[in-house]
Amino acid sequence: MTCTPHPATFRLLDAYVGWDEPTGGEPGVDGIVGFDDPAGLRLAHRGADPEGPTRDQLLPWFPDPRLAPGCGPCGWYLLVPGERRLLRRDRCSGAFTPLWPPDCDPGPLREPVSVAARGHRLAVVESDRVLVWRREGEQLVGVIRAERPRWAALGPGDDILVACQGGTDLRRYDTTGGFRGVLRTGAPGEVIGLRTGPERTVWLLTDDGGRLGIHRGGHGRPFRPVTVDELAAALPPSTLTSADEDGFCLSEKGPEGPETSCFTWQGLPRDPAPPATGAYVTSGSYLTTLIDSGISRCRWHRVRVDAELPTGTAAAVEIVVSEDGRYEESDWQVPVPGATDFLVDQPPGRFLRLRLRLSGDGGSTPVVRRIRLDFPRATSADLLPPAFREDPAADDFTERFLSLFDATLAQLDRVIERYPSLLDPAGVPDQALPWLAGLLGLSFEAGWDARTRRALLAAAPELYRRRGTPWALREAVRIVFGVTPVVDELATDRRWAWLRAAQRGDGPAQGLGAVRLFGRSASRFRVGGTALGAAPLRAFGTPDSDPFTAHAHRFRLLLPAGSADAAALRRLVERQAPAHTVGSVRTGGAGFVVGSRSTVGVDTAFVPLPAPVLGGAHPVRLNRDGVLRPGPRGLRRGVGVGVVSAVGIQTHMS
Structure with a gap:
């Protein structure tokens, strides 16, 4: 569909191919990080660790030492060091009140440093000891003596971890203060956050000369550095969203959505603080090396930038082209502000150099995921007669003008090229699965997840090929409900009159099998063949068709108890069963099913007798x-x- 004579080649700048950073001490990067991050380039954080997490990002997992989350989403403890008292948030009013009533107050704390909580246990770290309570402060159960304790974490059982000032090793105690040993972490710096997690894991937040690090380990397992994403996947965050010199804020679920409550460090309500600013530097730049096209006098065509630009941020790309790598500052091409797709308006040259400038308000950062450079210039103007390209100035305008239409046609080409991928159940988005099912005549239940829908679409060709067979019915039920059913064809349940082979003498002989010729409820009365009173009278139809009308073309689906929703299973069976059959569904229950065929493990349960x-x-x-x-x-x-x-x-x- 494209009108260009041949597809143009291109050069990508990203974390996978490379950003062509300057080497040999040549200045080229200032205030931009993320060259090895697939997410893209971004402005650096302020401080000594421009690529690491900030303290504000880690507040939901490692709160201020004066705060500790307690039981429930609204349970918080607040330590007021200046007043040497401990407050607890009331679950009903949401206000901070003293933990101990006046008649049970043990008196002011002695130089409190931090507070920790887990379940109904509570610990307060002082300058030379750690006080441990149970039942949310009602019972003091232990006093742990330690040298310059700074942080405490309550583990499962009665295990207590204490981190002292100036190091990262942890001391283990029981609730009564008994020493259990030292846990060597090997993490650099000093502990500024400590907490425990599931499976007896221990999480550390360390500060090594201004660089924050997160480490995970435990008793009997080494500590290793982890990322913020690993932390968020393993531990649920608290409701703490911000903390500064004036107080802190909690974001909690209210009747009409998220609500923010802010307090001072004395536990008094205050107005929400303005959004924090200054997490990122406000500007940064990056200059590439000379990008070689390998073509002498190459006519570079187009620059496309894949970027995410939040409000208050901007990204600008400048380029310069030269044949020998030399250029002047005035040779740079500066596109209009905000342009992320523009044509190269430079003289032909083998080398191109690119300069990226990022700017922001300090609270957010632009993210540049990829930059694409197309060369050499290939447009639909190459298909015009030579008479239209005699004037160089007119030829340049014609190429740039036709490039607008070529770009639109190229987008259509990409849509057409990607169309086969829309027929792949494993590759389409979840929102496109019902559309793809409509092409195949499938219908989905509202409760089926994306994995089940993709599995049905992938199995649709074979299910259609073998539709109407017991295998197809079993496979459909297995995909949807995750259990393989038993398909019981009722025609084989009941043996009417039949002859079986038997070895008698030197040759086979036919004889009647030990079966009831006509059942008590499914046959009709025959004069001279049935005892009066042993069978009901039926005066319609043909007796010879009784075995077929009673059980032929009927089947039963048997599943264990609780394996599937009965209503959804019936709808699935109706869609998958042949039109000339009648199917029923039976799920297991308690005890034997009397009067019909029982299958062990499906509708049979071994239960104690009364x-x-x-x-x-x-x-x-x-x-x-x-x-x-x-x-x-x-x-x-x-x-x-x-x-x-x-x-x-x-x-x-x-």
Whole structure:
């Protein structure tokens, strides 16, 4: 569909191919990071660790030492070091009140440093000891003596971890203060955050000369650095969103959506603080090396930038082309602000150099994922007669003008090229699955997840090829409900009159099998062939068709109890069963199903028998529906096994 004579080649700048950073000490990067990050280039963080996380990003997992999340999403403890008291947030009013009432107040704390909580246990770290309470401060159970303790974390059971000032090793204690040993972490710097997680894991936040690091380990497992994404995947964040010199804010679920509550460090309500600014530097630049096209006097064609630009941020790309790598500052081509797709308006040259400038307001950053450079210039003007290209100025205008239409046609070409991928169940977005199912005549239930829908689409060709067979029905149920059913064809359940082969003498002979010729409920009365009263009278149809009308073209689907929703299963069976058949669904329950075929594991359950009681409202009748068994104290004397027992003769009732 494209009008260009041949597709243009291109050069990508991204984390996979490379950003062509300057080498040999040549200045080229200032305030931009992420050259090895697939997410793209971005402005650097302020401070000594421009690529690492900031303290504000980690607040939901490692709160301020004066705060500790307690039971429930609204449970928080607040330590007020200046007043040497501990507050707890009331779950009903949302206000911070003293933890201990006046008549139970143990008195002011002694130089408190931090607070920690887990479940109903509470710990307060002081300058030379750690106080441990149970039942949310009602019972003081231990006093741990330590040298310059700074942080504490409550582990499972009665395990308590204490981090001292100036190091990263952890000391283990029990609730009563008994020393259990030292946990060597090997992490550099100093611990500024400590907490425990599931499976007895321990998480550290360290500060190594201004560089923040997250480490994960535990007792018997080494500590290793982890990312913020790994932390977020393993531990749920708290409701703490910000903390500064004036106070902190909590974002909680309210009746009409998220609500933000802010407090001072004395526990008093205050107005929400303005959004934090200054996390990123406000500007940055990046200059590539000379990008070689390999073509002498190459006519570079187009520059496309794949970027995400939040409000208050901008990204600008400048280029310069030269044949020998030399250029002047005035040779740079500066596109209009905000342009992310523009044509190269430079003289022909083998080398191109690109300069990227990022800017922001300090609170957010632009992200540049990829830059594409197309060369050499190939447009639909190459298909015009030579007479249209005699004037160089007019030829340049014609090429740039036709490039607008070529770009639109190229987008259509890409859509057409990608169309086969829309027919791949594993590659289309979740929103396109119902559309793809409509092409195949499939219908989805509202409760089916994307994985089930993709599996059905992938199996659709084989299901259609073998539709109407027991295999197709079993496979459809297995894909949707994750369990393989038993397809019971009712025509094979009941044997009408049949002849079987038997070896008699020197040759086979046919004889009647040991079957009932006509059942008591499914046959009709025949004069001279059925005893009066043994079969009902039926005066319609043909007797010879009874075996077919009773069970032919009928089947039953058997599944274990609780394996599938019965209504959804019936709808699936109706869609997958042949039109001339009648299907029913049976799921397992408690006990045997009396009067029909029972299959062990499907509609059979091995359950204890009810206790036999002689007399009462529902008496047990001996030899009818009662099973005698030992009493609650065990077997003493009873019915002898292996002999004939009769009540009152060989049986002792005790």
